[in-house]
Amino acid sequence: MIKQQEERFSIPDVIHPDEIVVAIQNSRSLLEDPSTIVVRTFLDSFDWRLYSRGLSLWTERRDGVSRLCQNGIPELGPNAWITLPGAAPRFSDDIPPGQIQESVAQPLGVRALMSQVETESQVRSLRLLDSAEKTVLRILLEQNGSRVSGTGQYRFCGNTIRLLPVRGYPKPLSRIRKLLRSKFGLSVAKDDLQDEALQAIGREAGDYSFKLSFNFDPMLRSDLAARQIHLYLLGIIERNIPGMKADLDSEFLHDLRVAVRRTRSALTQIKGVFSDFELDRFKSRLAWVGQVTGPTRDMDVFLLGFGQYRESLPQKFRDDLNPLHDFLTKHQKMEQQILVQKINSPHFRKLLKEWRLFLETTVDEQADTPPDATTPIGQLANRRIHKMYRRVLKHGSAINDESPAESLHDLRKECKKLRYLMEFFQHLYPNKKISRLIRVLKELLDNLGNFQDLEVQADQLREYARQMVEERETPHDTLLAMGMLVDGLLRRQQQAHLEFSERFASFSRPRNQRMFRALFASGSKGGKR
Amino acid sequence: MRILGVYNIKGGVGKTATAVNLAYLASREGLRTLVWDLDPQGAASFYFRIKPKVKGGSKKMLRGKIDLDDLIKGTDFENLDLLPADFSYRNMDLLLDEVKKPALRLLKLLRPLSYEYDLIFLDCPPSISLVSENIFQATDALLVPTIPTTLSLRTYRQLLDFVANNKLDSLKIMPFFSMVDRRKRMHIEMLEQLPKHYDELLTTHIPYASDVERMGVFRQPLLEYASKGPAVTAYEALWAEVRAGISL
Numbered sequence: 001m002i003k004q005q006e007e008r009f010s011i012p013d014v015i016h017p018d019e020i021v022v023a024i025q026n027s028r029s030l031l032e033d034p035s036t037i038v039v040r041t042f043l044d045s046f047d048w049r050l051y052s053r054g055l056s057l058w059t060e061r062r063d064g065v066s067r068l069c070q071n072g073i074p075e076l077g078p079n080a081w082i083t084l085p086g087a088a089p090r091f092s093d094d095i096p097p098g099q100i101q102e103s104v105a106q107p108l109g110v111r112a113l114m115s116q117v118e119t120e121s122q123v124r125s126l127r128l129l130d131s132a133e134k135t136v137l138r139i140l141l142e143q144n145g146s147r148v149s150g151t152g153q154y155r156f157c158g159n160t161i162r163l164l165p166v167r168g169y170p171k172p173l174s175r176i177r178k179l180l181r182s183k184f185g186l187s188v189a190k191d192d193l194q195d196e197a198l199q200a201i202g203r204e205a206g207d208y209s210f211k212l213s214f215n216f217d218p219m220l221r222s223d224l225a226a227r228q229i230h231l232y233l234l235g236i237i238e239r240n241i242p243g244m245k246a247d248l249d250s251e252f253l254h255d256l257r258v259a260v261r262r263t264r265s266a267l268t269q270i271k272g273v274f275s276d277f278e279l280d281r282f283k284s285r286l287a288w289v290g291q292v293t294g295p296t297r298d299m300d301v302f303l304l305g306f307g308q309y310r311e312s313l314p315q316k317f318r319d320d321l322n323p324l325h326d327f328l329t330k331h332q333k334m335e336q337q338i339l340v341q342k343i344n345s346p347h348f349r350k351l352l353k354e355w356r357l358f359l360e361t362t363v364d365e366q367a368d369t370p371p372d373a374t375t376p377i378g379q380l381a382n383r384r385i386h387k388m389y390r391r392v393l394k395h396g397s398a399i400n401d402e403s404p405a406e407s408l409h410d411l412r413k414e415c416k417k418l419r420y421l422m423e424f425f426q427h428l429y430p431n432k433k434i435s436r437l438i439r440v441l442k443e444l445l446d447n448l449g450n451f452q453d454l455e456v457q458a459d460q461l462r463e464y465a466r467q468m469v470e471e472r473e474t475p476h477d478t479l480l481a482m483g484m485l486v487d488g489l490l491r492r493q494q495q496a497h498l499e500f501s502e503r504f505a506s507f508s509r510p511r512n513q514r515m516f517r518a519l520f521a522s523g524s525k526g527g528k529r
Numbered sequence: 530m531r532i533l534g535v536y537n538i539k540g541g542v543g544k545t546a547t548a549v550n551l552a553y554l555a556s557r558e559g560l561r562t563l564v565w566d567l568d569p570q571g572a573a574s575f576y577f578r579i580k581p582k583v584k585g586g587s588k589k590m591l592r593g594k595i596d597l598d599d600l601i602k603g604t605d606f607e608n609l610d611l612l613p614a615d616f617s618y619r620n621m622d623l624l625l626d627e628v629k630k631p632a633l634r635l636l637k638l639l640r641p642l643s644y645e646y647d648l649i650f651l652d653c654p655p656s657i658s659l660v661s662e663n664i665f666q667a668t669d670a671l672l673v674p675t676i677p678t679t680l681s682l683r684t685y686r687q688l689l690d691f692v693a694n695n696k697l698d699s700l701k702i703m704p705f706f707s708m709v710d711r712r713k714r715m716h717i718e719m720l721e722q723l724p725k726h727y728d729e730l731l732t733t734h735i736p737y738a739s740d741v742e743r744m745g746v747f748r749q750p751l752l753e754y755a756s757k758g759p760a761v762t763a764y765e766a767l768w769a770e771v772r773a774g775i776s777l
Binding site: 067127134 | 605
């Protein structure tokens with residue numbers, strides 16, 4: 001049996017909630033419990049991972065008791081909750097074990113929960129009774145206000161009436177629903193409280209996404225299209241700075257770094273749209289951002305993967321890695337402090353300010369322009385993607401099992417450039433076809449990424465071992481266990497090298513080559529076909 | 530999901546009060562809780578003001594013609610539902626005898642509820658029968674309210690014998706003293722002596738209290754109308770002990 005769900009109605013300003021209570025009272029036996037104030041804090045990751053899966057999670061405080069509540073899992077029924085003994089959970093692991101924890105752990109992954117909006121509701125609780133004075137329907141009248149968590153005054157965001165059915169008593173719900181419709185013209189609210197609360201503070205759910213989603217006219221001037229791409233990426237950089245500085249979770253830094261990398265790639269790959277002078281002003285400074293954010297990210301990667309490293313060793317050696325975990329935690333904090341100093345530096349702030357100013361400055365369409373500034377973006381996208389594709393094909397074909405590691409590293413860089421270009425201009429091409437080509441490219445990139453990352457990690461572990469010995473006495477068993485890790489990483493890297501030819505053959509198979517040519521080789525034309 | 534039976538061969542030992550009050554406390558902690566009132570007298574249903582009636586009676590239910598899911602009623606309390614009693618439960622033994630694998634039938638019926646509930650209390654009828662055997666097979670633990678008298682001790686031993694003879698070794702038995710009257714010498718003596726002989730005996734005991742008897746007047750769980758008092762404290766302590774005992 002599908003459980004009856006709660007129904008929620010917005011009460012327009014012209015209707016006083018008392019009128020509704022009187023109308024229900026006239027027809028039914030109604031009991032009113034003491035009214036309460038409920039404060040809810042809606043939680044989600046910065047990138048709305050729960051919301052995008054139809055889940056909502058919030059803490060609810062009433063009469064001095066806190067609960068963690070969840071909606072969106074049909075099997076759990078509406079508004080499943082557990083008591084919350086301490087502070088709101090930061091990561092999914094902080095939630096007490098149970099189905100709420102299980103249902104959010106996978107979508108959240110490594111992301112932290114953040115307070116997205118806070119509401120305060122004055123709640124009148126009424127109960128509809130049957131002839132044995134048994135509750136057969138709960139009716140909650142709520143006057144809601146919302147604010148950014150912990151700051152400022154609550155702003156009114158609507159009166160609502162909620163009907164909470166009691167299992168096995170479907171009729172009272174339909175009777176009251178009917179009364180609300182016929183007498184007051186109320187219908188079920190389209191939005192939930194979180195949506196209404198966000199609207200009242202000028203936000204909406206899902207207002208941050210890391211995904212690239214442009215929709216250029218293929219005839220748009222390329223310099224204008226490039227500016228739009230850069231402005232979008234700059235927005236991502238700026239929005240991730242507060243969370244990165246506070247080290248809320250590792251993904252703020254990750255998203256920022258990828259946005260910088262995409263920016264740098266776009267600057268050099270969407271060629272001929274800005275003057276060389278402008279390019280030079282920003283290229284090296286953006287590279288600097290990549291450099292200063294690297295050490296913290298390296299530590300993050302090790303800490304995120306630590307569980308897997310541990311498990312890759314036989315059971316009896318796993319605890320030997322504990323000093324490495326301590327070392328990584330301590331150094332992550334140190335690197336994070338250095339990173340925050342760099343991000344707070346005038347150099348970084350000036351870079352973002354000047355970059356934004358440049359991107360937002362109106363293009364003088366009459367002025368002398370770089371060679372491809374006015375080229376339609378569809379045409380330029382074709383040309384650039386096809387050129388990069390041919391380069392990848394040429395260099396990839398020349399690699400064999402004996403080739404030096406550098407040739408694979410260089411190919412990875414080219415593949416990444418190709419991938420970013422294809423992602424920037426994805427919408428200019430038939431979705432099914434370009435998605436397929438991006439997928440095959442990603443498969444190749446996974447292999448190349450593995451090859452390089454495993455080597456880098458092995459080198460870093462060796463370096464960490466040296467550092468650990470220098471800093472303090474380190475047990476021999478720890479160093480031996482780290483040696484086992486290095487060995488495992490290098491073996492997997494070797495494996496990745498051996499797999500390369502197969503992956504590349506799949507990427508460059510005739511069908512894919514035909515598809516690449518068909519989509520991008522027409523040079524001057526760029527529209528959908 | 531955990532299933533807890535509240536059982537004693539003897540009647541009138543405080544089974545229903547235990548099931549209702551512990552279920553109430555569990556639900557208040559956020560556990561999705563169900564009470565199945567298996568006693569045809571329907572005392573638990575009465576406490577929750579729910580008609581002791583099941584659509585189609587136990588015949589349809591045991592033959593799988595109707596889902597338990599469709600028979601469940603919400604109580605006045607969040608997270609706490611009831612599967613009501615039905616007068617036809619008095620014939621449950623006979624009906625169970627007609628189905629395949631009769632001893633496992635209740636467990637089979639309860640299984641689909643595992644995703645909906647964290648905890649199910651079975652408020653069991655007294656006596657040893659095919660119904661009790663079903664209850665032993667279905668439950669993770671058996672709560673046995675026991676009045677500290679020699680006669681009660683005898684029935685407890687009968688239960689232990691039955692469990693041993695029927696190879697129910699995995700069944701966790703959690704006896705505790707119920708309706709303890711400290712004015713009675715026998716109660717005091719049993720309270721002192723028995724823990725030495727029965728390791729499984731819970732440390733909490735429920736006092737004899739008029740507050741508990743008034744559940745029938747208020748038709749509510751004790752803690753809903755009495756916020757303090759020895760009986761309230763005892764049920765709270767019992768719940769904490771039981772919860773820890775079943776690792777929930």
